Amino acid sequence: MAEVILRQVEKQYSNGFKAVHGIDLTIKEGEFMVFVGPSGCAKSTTLRMIAGLEDITAGEVIIGDRCVNHLPPKDRGISMVFQNYALYPHMSVYENMAFGLRQQKLEKLEIERRINEAAETLEITQLLNNKPGEMSGGQRQRVALGRAMVRKPDVFLFDEPLSNLDAKLRVSTRISIAQLHQDLKAEGQNATMIYVTHDQVEAMTLGDRICVLNQGRIMQVDTPMNLYHLPANKFVAGFIGSPAMNLIVATLIKENEHVYTQLACGTRFLLPDDKAQKVSDKIGQKVWFGMRPEHISTVANTSQAPSEQGDIALTHINVIESMGNELYLYCKLGNEQIISRIPFNPDDSVKHNEDHYMKFDMSHCHLFDIETEQALLY
Numbered sequence: 208m209a210e211v212i213l214r215q216v217e218k219q220y221s222n223g224f225k226a227v228h229g230i231d232l233t234i235k236e237g238e239f240m241v242f243v244g245p246s247g248c249a250k251s252t253t254l255r256m257i258a259g260l261e262d263i264t265a266g267e268v269i270i271g272d273r274c275v276n277h278l279p280p281k282d283r284g285i286s287m288v289f290q291n292y293a294l295y296p297h298m299s300v301y302e303n304m305a306f307g308l309r310q311q312k313l314e315k316l317e318i319e320r321r322i323n324e325a326a327e328t329l330e331i332t333q334l335l336n337n338k339p340g341e342m343s344g345g346q347r348q349r350v351a352l353g354r355a356m357v358r359k360p361d362v363f364l365f366d367e368p369l370s371n372l373d374a375k376l377r378v379s380t381r382i383s384i385a386q387l388h389q390d391l392k393a394e395g396q397n398a399t400m401i402y403v404t405h406d407q408v409e410a411m412t413l414g415d416r417i418c419v420l421n422q423g424r425i426m427q428v429d430t431p432m433n434l435y436h437l438p439a440n441k442f443v444a445g446f447i448g449s450p451a452m453n454l455i456v457a458t459l460i461k462e463n464e465h466v467y468t469q470l471a472c473g474t475r476f477l478l479p480d481d482k483a484q485k486v487s488d489k490i491g492q493k494v495w496f497g498m499r500p501e502h503i504s505t506v507a508n509t510s511q512a513p514s515e516q517g518d519i520a521l522t523h524i525n526v527i528e529s530m531g532n533e534l535y536l537y538c539k540l541g542n543e544q545i546i547s548r549i550p551f552n553p554d555d556s557v558k559h560n561e562d563h564y565m566k567f568d569m570s571h572c573h574l575f576d577i578e579t580e581q582a583l584l585y
């Protein structure tokens with residue numbers, strides 16, 4: 208059971224490349240924290256510094272109440288699960304799981320008890336005598352999870368553990384990991400989990416909180432819900448959510464006491480009063496105007512022209528992708544490419560290669576500063 212604290216942690220590799228630029232983060236005891244970000248943003252580097260597999264150039268890593276900067280991995284109370292399983296190929300599943308415990312000089316009976324218990328939880332009891340080469344990727348990853356579990360670490364570290372699995376197994380193993388976290392909690396073992404992924408679905412579904420990284424810097428740390436609904440900056444807004452948020456350069460203009468976001472093509476949308484007040488000092492300036500695809504919908508009556516409400520625009524639908532239950536509409540609005548996401552409705556008449564009026568739900572719009580890219584509305 209341990210809190211993990213990063214204080215001004217930096218990493219410069221021996222070739223001079225600075226991968227991590229001063230990260231400050233507190234991961235609470237028992238928390239499931241996900242590091243997410245594009246490839247190369249330093250998720251693995253950060254995790255490996257926590258694990259002790261990579262030197263820390265500057266700053267402090269604290270696990271429990273100890274600064275672990277100079278402790279070897281085996282003394283940090285952590286277990287790590289890797290993308291490529293890292294099992295010993297010549298050892299059976301049982302031996303793989305027992306190996307670390309024997310090094311810890313645990314008694315034979317205790318080792319057996321822990322392995323049987325973990326195997327049962329992970330449904331790999333019948334595999335205990337198999338060698339890794341005789342198993343599927345999903346089974347191997349369960350063994351790797353089991354090997355981490357039996358050590359009863361204070362902190363579990365996962366580096367993209369599901370990346371080598373096919374889509375279906377990825378979902379079932381993801382659920383096993385969530386279940387493991389809950390079970391340990393229920394047993395009073397408040398294991399802290401730090402999980403690295405580039406997959407935002409994994410991040411959103413597993414994380415109590417998510418730390419979004421970009422180019423070795425923290426962009427935002429928050430709950431999945433807050434990241435989605437209140438992204439702190441344009442990067443997080445564009446990274447979290449699929450299809451991605453529409454982000455368009457617009458100018459804030461004021462006319463007859465109303466504030467509008469006006470696109471380059473002249474189309475304008477009326478900002479609700481509460482939002483308009485927050486940007487009253489930005490009139491005449493450019494901003495990033497953000498709209499999630501689900502907040503742009505087709506207007507049933509195509510003869511409906513832009514209204515007084517200022518939330519309807521004429522678009523040209525180029526492509527329609529059908530997901531079965533919903534449709535993604537790729538539309539052109541002036542020179543901008545936008546995506547709308549609407550529920551599938553058999554009575555709907557939307558067709559590609561047609562002009563269509565679309566309603567922008569401005570109560571859900573986001574605005575970001577054009578230079579700092581920080582959120583302006585919350």
Ligand SMILES: Nc1ncnc2c1ncn2[C@@H]1O[C@H](COP(=O)(O)OP(=O)(O)O)[C@@H](O)[C@H]1O
Nearest residue numbers: 220222224226245246247248249250251252253
């Ligand atoms: N041993 C190394 N030497 C130099 N640069 C490295 C080394 N390992 C990783 N990097 C660089 O550090 C950055 C972060 O890498 P990494 O932590 O692996 O990213 P991620 O796990 O987010 O994909 C990348 O630009 C990568 O090329």
Ligand SMILES: [Mg+2]
Nearest residue numbers: 250251252367
């Ligand atoms: Mg990585």
